[in-house]
Amino acid sequence: MSDASATDSVPELTGRWKAVAVLRRTLLTLLVLGQTLAGVYGMLSVLPYHGGDLLEKSIVLLFALLFAWISVGFWTAMLGFYMRRRGGDPQSLARRHDAATLAATPLARTALVLPIYNEPVDRTLAGLRATVESLRESGQLDHFDFYILSDSRDADVWLAERAGWYALCRELGLQGRLFYRHRPVNLNFKSGNVADFLRRWGADYRYMVVLDADSVMGGHTLVRMVRHMELAPRIGILQSSPSLINAHSAFARFQQFANRIYGPLFSTGLAALQLGEAAYWGHNAIIRTAPFMEHCGLRRLSGFGLFKGSIMSHDFVEAAYMGRAGYQVWMEPGLQQSYEESPPTLVDELTRDRRWTKGNMQHVWLLFFGRRIRFAHRMAFINGILSYLASPVWFVFLVLTSIEATRLTLWPIDYFPEPQNSMFPVWPEWHPHWAVAMILSTFFLLFFPKFLAVADVLLSGGRRQFGGFWRLLLSVCLELFVSMLLAPIRMLAHSRYVLEALFNVSLHWGGQNRTDETGWAQALISQAPGTLLAGGWAALALWLDPMFFYWSLPVALPLILAAPTSVLLSRVAIGQWLRERRLLLTPEEQRLIPLVSMIAEPATLNPTPLSAFEAAVIHPRLNRLHREQARRRRTVQPDTLRQWAQRCFKQGPGTLNRFQLNALARDDDSLAWLHRQAWRAEPESYWGRRIGQLGVVVRGA
Amino acid sequence: MPYHEVEVTLARVLTYLRLSGITVTPEVARQALGLVDSALEEGDQRLLVRVMERLPDTFPLPEEALPPQSPPVHHASVHYADSL
Numbered sequence: 042m043s044d045a046s047a048t049d050s051v052p053e054l055t056g057r058w059k060a061v062a063v064l065r066r067t068l069l070t071l072l073v074l075g076q077t078l079a080g081v082y083g084m085l086s087v088l089p090y091h092g093g094d095l096l097e098k099s100i101v102l103l104f105a106l107l108f109a110w111i112s113v114g115f116w117t118a119m120l121g122f123y124m125r126r127r128g129g130d131p132q133s134l135a136r137r138h139d140a141a142t143l144a145a146t147p148l149a150r151t152a153l154v155l156p157i158y159n160e161p162v163d164r165t166l167a168g169l170r171a172t173v174e175s176l177r178e179s180g181q182l183d184h185f186d187f188y189i190l191s192d193s194r195d196a197d198v199w200l201a202e203r204a205g206w207y208a209l210c211r212e213l214g215l216q217g218r219l220f221y222r223h224r225p226v227n228l229n230f231k232s233g234n235v236a237d238f239l240r241r242w243g244a245d246y247r248y249m250v251v252l253d254a255d256s257v258m259g260g261h262t263l264v265r266m267v268r269h270m271e272l273a274p275r276i277g278i279l280q281s282s283p284s285l286i287n288a289h290s291a292f293a294r295f296q297q298f299a300n301r302i303y304g305p306l307f308s309t310g311l312a313a314l315q316l317g318e319a320a321y322w323g324h325n326a327i328i329r330t331a332p333f334m335e336h337c338g339l340r341r342l343s344g345f346g347l348f349k350g351s352i353m354s355h356d357f358v359e360a361a362y363m364g365r366a367g368y369q370v371w372m373e374p375g376l377q378q379s380y381e382e383s384p385p386t387l388v389d390e391l392t393r394d395r396r397w398t399k400g401n402m403q404h405v406w407l408l409f410f411g412r413r414i415r416f417a418h419r420m421a422f423i424n425g426i427l428s429y430l431a432s433p434v435w436f437v438f439l440v441l442t443s444i445e446a447t448r449l450t451l452w453p454i455d456y457f458p459e460p461q462n463s464m465f466p467v468w469p470e471w472h473p474h475w476a477v478a479m480i481l482s483t484f485f486l487l488f489f490p491k492f493l494a495v496a497d498v499l500l501s502g503g504r505r506q507f508g509g510f511w512r513l514l515l516s517v518c519l520e521l522f523v524s525m526l527l528a529p530i531r532m533l534a535h536s537r538y539v540l541e542a543l544f545n546v547s548l549h550w551g552g553q554n555r556t557d558e559t560g561w562a563q564a565l566i567s568q569a570p571g572t573l574l575a576g577g578w579a580a581l582a583l584w585l586d587p588m589f590f591y592w593s594l595p596v597a598l599p600l601i602l603a604a605p606t607s608v609l610l611s612r613v614a615i616g617q618w619l620r621e622r623r624l625l626l627t628p629e630e631q632r633l634i635p636l637v638s639m640i641a642e643p644a645t646l647n648p649t650p651l652s653a654f655e656a657a658v659i660h661p662r663l664n665r666l667h668r669e670q671a672r673r674r675r676t677v678q679p680d681t682l683r684q685w686a687q688r689c690f691k692q693g694p695g696t697l698n699r700f701q702l703n704a705l706a707r708d709d710d711s712l713a714w715l716h717r718q719a720w721r722a723e724p725e726s727y728w729g730r731r732i733g734q735l736g737v738v739v740r741g742a
Numbered sequence: 743m744p745y746h747e748v749e750v751t752l753a754r755v756l757t758y759l760r761l762s763g764i765t766v767t768p769e770v771a772r773q774a775l776g777l778v779d780s781a782l783e784e785g786d787q788r789l790l791v792r793v794m795e796r797l798p799d800t801f802p803l804p805e806e807a808l809p810p811q812s813p814p815v816h817h818a819s820v821h822y823a824d825s826l
Contacts, residue, residue, distance in 0.1 A: 162795055186813075201812075206811075207808070207809065210809040211809075215809075216807075216809035216810070217809060217813075220810070220811060220812045220813060221811050221812070222811070222812055236820045239818065239820055240817060240818060240819065240820055241815045241816070241817065242812075242813060242815065242816065243820075244816045244817075244818040245813070245816055251745050330759035333816060334819065334820050334821065335821050336821065336823065337820075338820040338821050339822075340822050340823065340825075340826060342826070360800070362823065365823075393785070406826075407826055410826050411826045412825045412826060429789050446745070644789050659761075660761055661758065661762045661803065662762065662763065662806075663825065665805075665808070666808055669808055718792075720754065720758060720794050721790060721791045721794050721795075723790070724750045732754060732757065733750075733753075735757065736753055736754065736756075736757040736759075738755075738759075739760050739761060740755050740756075
């Protein structure tokens with residue numbers, strides 16, 4: 042019997058969590074509904090015709106949706122605060138077993154898989170190195186194997202990955218334990234990559250831990266996760282709640298601070314609501330391989346447009362399928378030492394959100410046509426969909442309120458709005474103080490949980506970890522200001538992405554930038570539509586009514602300032618300036634634990650001046666390594682390969698396109714021929730010069 | 743024969759040896775000089791090519807075992823449900 046199926050027949054250990062989950066979710070629903078009804082009543086009072094015509098009805102409908110959405114966040118945070126203050130959720134996994142029981146639980150074979158796609162190699166492998174070293178420190182390294190699963194398309198990237206893997210094997214002594222697989226065809230994105238691993242080696246492991254390119258996990262945390270899985274055989278997926286680390290730019294430091302201070306409250310609340318029907322976030326999670334292989338294969342969608350083809354955001358669907366098969370999915374916020382990184386700039390975050398929007402909008406199909414999916418997982422789909430759909434709803438809400446303001450100013454008053462069939466006129470009423478009350482109550486729902494998170498830190502005695510009380514308070518105020526600046530920019534971008542998704546515009550699926558700052562030209566061009574739109578809207582508001590102009594400013598001004606906001610927040614110097622003043626501090630920044638320090642300045646795996654392709658040609662060991670791993674089956678005719686190799690030799694690799702370079706790098710004969718020719722090349726030739734430069738470095742070393 | 747070409751050839755031999763994992767000791771340096779010298783005796787045309795061709799015969803290059811890129815494959819299936 043394969044190791045993967047060893048525990049599949051063990052009975053379920055349920056407890057009372059299902060009943061508790063129903064109770065909590067019912068309470069949440071009642072609170073949100075009650076609050077939304079109160080909000081709708083308030084909105085009807087504010088509107089001049091009290092929802093008497095189609096325009097106002099539409100405004101109220103959109104308002105109800107948005108108000109309900111932020112109410113869910115508010116009550117989730119409330120629940121999180123309550124659970125944290127009482128010392129944790131009694132239903133959580135962390136409270137299920139004591140330390141002695143966990144320590145006495147034997148481990149099972151586990152694979153750590155790292156699917157990557159055109160990522161920065163040094164940083165990615167530094168994260169893996171840190172995780173391996175931490176596992177070694179825990180004394181349990183022998184139970185784990187490691188797989189780098191590459192879907193990278195550029196020869197320079199995957200050759201660097203393979204060279205890095207080779208260096209890491211030697212450095213860590215993990216020959217035969219650390220593996221590298223490069224898929225020549227990246228079918229079905231990341232989920233296809235993981236499925237490819239499972240088909241080949243999944244049967245060898247009872248569990249797999251899926252990491253992201255920027256993930257780092259502590260050894261003790263991984264060991265604890267395996268033991269929790271061993272003790273509860275009906276858990277299919279156990280998700281940790283990763284903290285953001287290693288932020289340098291101002292943008293990343295704001296995200297990191299927000300994640301670190303508000304995150305625990307929201308994740309505790311979310312976990313308390315979801316319990317055994319949580320979502321899977323795609324990484325920093327442990328998965329029971331046998332049921333995952335049995336039940337979580339992702340069919341292609343059979344609909345139309347966006348709803349046809351591969352499922353892009355696979356994680357929520359896999360969690361739903363695991364739940365459908367009778368397995369539990371838990372998210373455990375108490376699992377420490379689970380880390381990831383923030384995108385360094387707003388541009389990078391929005392690039393990522395563009396993919397995620399499309400992936401989440403695809404879930405609409407599964408929401409309606411997915412069979413036997415648990416209600417809680419359908420709610421998770423709705424949660425993901427609304428994360429992006431809320432933006433266009435907000436946008437349309439602003440458009441409609443602008444029309445309402447325009448109508449009141451420019452058009453004659455309609456004393457008999459449709460469908461009122463009364464002989465008595467309806468007098469429009471405007472109560473600015475009620476409008477102010479509505480705005481304040483909305484702000485309360487949005488911002489009170491943030492101050493509650495601060496209270497949680499203070500009550501837990503953790504203020505020093507965030508720089509002390511006053512710096513913590515100032516940091517929160519700064520974060521609030523920046524989040525208000527970013528909200529309209531995100532709203533407009535997400536609105537566009539939702540439209541793109543619905544019209545199924547093809548997206549470029551690229552790796553995340555983790556280093557570059559945003560340039561002025563790039564920012565001005567990318568933010569120009571929003572800036573122009575907001576400028577026009579503010580001008581219209583000013584022309585209509587100065588009061589409406591002031592109301593428009595919180596949304597219009599951030600959009601007008603989007604380009605400088607984007608550029609300045611991308612600056613590492615500003616992030617460091619804030620850090621030197623001990624602002625936006627996080628516990629990990631204050632006390633640099635080895636896990637974090639190992640990725641802070643990742644070692645350069647290729648210290649030569651050569652590109653990875655040049656190194657594959659020139660370096661004798663790497664040339665041998667890459668030839669050894671070359672494909673035995675050619676996809677390009679030998680004559681054609683010879684022509685490309687000759688051009689590469691005479692003019693350098695820069696004269697070849699990506700396909701040609703990939704073909705040469707995958708061909709044993711071409712690599713051998715280029716290696717031989719390069720070392721015989723005249724000193725003035727392309728390869729002669731590269732060897733000369735390399736010689737200087739080698740002699741210096 | 744310009745002195746420069748001899749210098750470049752010797753430097754290239756030493757670079758190749760270092761990259762191949764051979765420590766350049768005085769003995770290794772003498773052998774490298776001997777290799778260039780013997781190639782020079784045959785004329786100064788294509789010195790670099792001749793030296794690099796003979797290098798593997800003069801220096802047995804260490805062939806360390808490469809780590810396995812992947813373990814043996816044990817094929818298994820990923821199952822797909824009948825419906826979404």
